[in-house]
Amino acid sequence: MTQVFLLPDLGEGLTEATVVEWHVAEGDMVTIDQDVVTVETAKAAVEVPCPYAGVVTTLHSAPGEELAVGTPLITIAALADAETYRTEERAGAVAPSGGSAGSPERPLVGYGASEPARRSRRGRAAARAEAASVGPEPASQTAIRVISPLVRKLAADAQVDLASVTPTGEGGVIRRADVEAAIQQTSAPAATTRVTSAGDTRIPLTGMRKAIAHKLTTSRREIPDATTWVDVDATELMATKDALKVVRPQDAIGILPLLARITVAGLRQFPELNSSVDGDEIVQHGRINLGFAAQSPRGLVVPVVHDAHTMTTAELAAALRDLTEAAREGTLTPAQLTGGTFTLNNYGVFGVDGSTPIINHPEAAMLGVGRIIDKPWAHGGQVALRKVTQLSFTFDHRVCDGGTAGGFLRYVADCVEEPAVLLASL
Numbered sequence: 156m157t158q159v160f161l162l163p164d165l166g167e168g169l170t171e172a173t174v175v176e177w178h179v180a181e182g183d184m185v186t187i188d189q190d191v192v193t194v195e196t197a198k199a200a201v202e203v204p205c206p207y208a209g210v211v212t213t214l215h216s217a218p219g220e221e222l223a224v225g226t227p228l229i230t231i232a233a234l235a236d237a238e239t240y241r242t243e244e245r246a247g248a249v250a251p252s253g254g255s256a257g258s259p260e261r262p263l264v265g266y267g268a269s270e271p272a273r274r275s276r277r278g279r280a281a282a283r284a285e286a287a288s289v290g291p292e293p294a295s296q297t298a299i300r301v302i303s304p305l306v307r308k309l310a311a312d313a314q315v316d317l318a319s320v321t322p323t324g325e326g327g328v329i330r331r332a333d334v335e336a337a338i339q340q341t342s343a344p345a346a347t348t349r350v351t352s353a354g355d356t357r358i359p360l361t362g363m364r365k366a367i368a369h370k371l372t373t374s375r376r377e378i379p380d381a382t383t384w385v386d387v388d389a390t391e392l393m394a395t396k397d398a399l400k401v402v403r404p405q406d407a408i409g410i411l412p413l414l415a416r417i418t419v420a421g422l423r424q425f426p427e428l429n430s431s432v433d434g435d436e437i438v439q440h441g442r443i444n445l446g447f448a449a450q451s452p453r454g455l456v457v458p459v460v461h462d463a464h465t466m467t468t469a470e471l472a473a474a475l476r477d478l479t480e481a482a483r484e485g486t487l488t489p490a491q492l493t494g495g496t497f498t499l500n501n502y503g504v505f506g507v508d509g510s511t512p513i514i515n516h517p518e519a520a521m522l523g524v525g526r527i528i529d530k531p532w533a534h535g536g537q538v539a540l541r542k543v544t545q546l547s548f549t550f551d552h553r554v555c556d557g558g559t560a561g562g563f564l565r566y567v568a569d570c571v572e573e574p575a576v577l578l579a580s581l
Contacts (some may be wrong), residue, residue: 158207162194162228172196173221173361179229180306180331183211191229194222196366199487200453209233218335264303290406306331313338364454375517377434382511384547385561387568388534389527393542395574403469409446409528411501417570418499418522419443419471420465420577425563427555429496431517437554446495447475448502449482456482457515458501459495503527509545520560522567546571 162172172194173502179191188376190202191211213230216222228466310317313334321335322329349357358367374380387432392413399408422429422443445463449456458478463471480486498515503526512521525545548564 156233157212158226158231160205160229160231161201161225162206162222164224171221171223172201174216174218175200176218176333177214178202179211179214181211181214182331185211185231196489197522199456199489199492200485201489202572203228205229205231207231207233232578236520239417242502244504247503262391272509304317306334310334310336313360344578367454371513374514378514378516379552380514381557381560382547382549383557383564384503384509384545385546385564385568386543387571388532388541389544389571390542391574393527406469406472407476408468408472411499412468412475413574414501414524414571415445415460415463415471415475416468417498417567417577418497419445420567420570421563423464424496424566425555425559427559428520428521428550428563430554431496432519432551433517442496444494444496445546446498446518448498448500449479451482452485455493455500457495458482458487458494460489461494496520500524503544509547511547512549514549514551519554520563521549522564523547523549544571 159284173196175193175195177190177192179185180251185191185205185208187206187208190204193202194199195201196444209231211229212232215227222228268401307317309315309331310320310474315337317329317334319327320333323333324330349468351357351446385520392410396408396410396413398520399406426439430437433439442462443464445460446457447460451459458481460466460471460474460478478491481491495515495518497518498512500510500512500521500523502510506526508525508528510523510525512523514521523546525547527542527544529540530543532539532543533539534541546564546568548560548567550560565575
């Protein structure tokens, strides 16, 4: 019996994914829950485990192809069918050194030559790097070891010289993944960019950039947004951060956690802004899942602190720190990138004073914070040098009017200028 494994639902709202790398080849044995492929969604790179055991008979897509959720991903021949498949492959196999197909001198692909289950990508990369550093033995000493006729055909169709391919299979056997890696190395630049006769470089929107473009376009098209802003004196907030560093050095509570604490409190005061529009209904969310902008190797991402309203300031700081580190390492999961109800964007880290945020659809609002710098400021009846920042707030005008948006922004500004104000609502 053969089983066709379809691309599963990989997270909230994700309808498609791009194949990044196959971890198995046609003819390989797989076990239940073995990771067989890495796909890239609009949220993250995800390793997909296969729920079936047996021999891989068909990979339904190549690296770089985009698949919709629910389309065929891989076909597995189980039990007796797997044995039949291996028998057919053995009958058509080409001996590596001119011997018969049934020669015992080499293993068959899928018959003990596959990689161990759940071998990490880092391990595979290290193995390939080690093999590359050693290099294949000269052809005069060792014949090229290719067992599967499928691999030979793939190499021939792509005009890949097998002598230049680094094998990773057991006993130095060249596997399908090795040939595909060689093809990708030679074709990737042409596949990703195109230079016109006028000297223009045309770069296709793919992967995360495509997802970002789609989300921002949807936001601008569907949400009637409005933006309001205010300059605030953040001197006391900076002093609070410094004081916490002295009394609670183990918690590492910086400016972002304090701003997150204030934002959550503001959303409790103005729940209309912790909402989204669903058709003809406004959905006010009972949970505050706070997203924040962070840089990753794949570009700008928005990790989400789920149930931020249940956390202390120290717990918020720890969650923000962990998610930021995961973003930098590129290890965020789809669950950590979905489900947000409000976004905090600290674009001051880029050295800019202000911005007009684009709402992270389908949320209803976003708070932006500019850089904190020394400026002349009226304080205590005199002009003094103070720590000043700009808060900008963009909101969906369908969920509230300007009075609510202004009330939220004023509350946040008051808490930044006088952190003690926060105590009144906790």
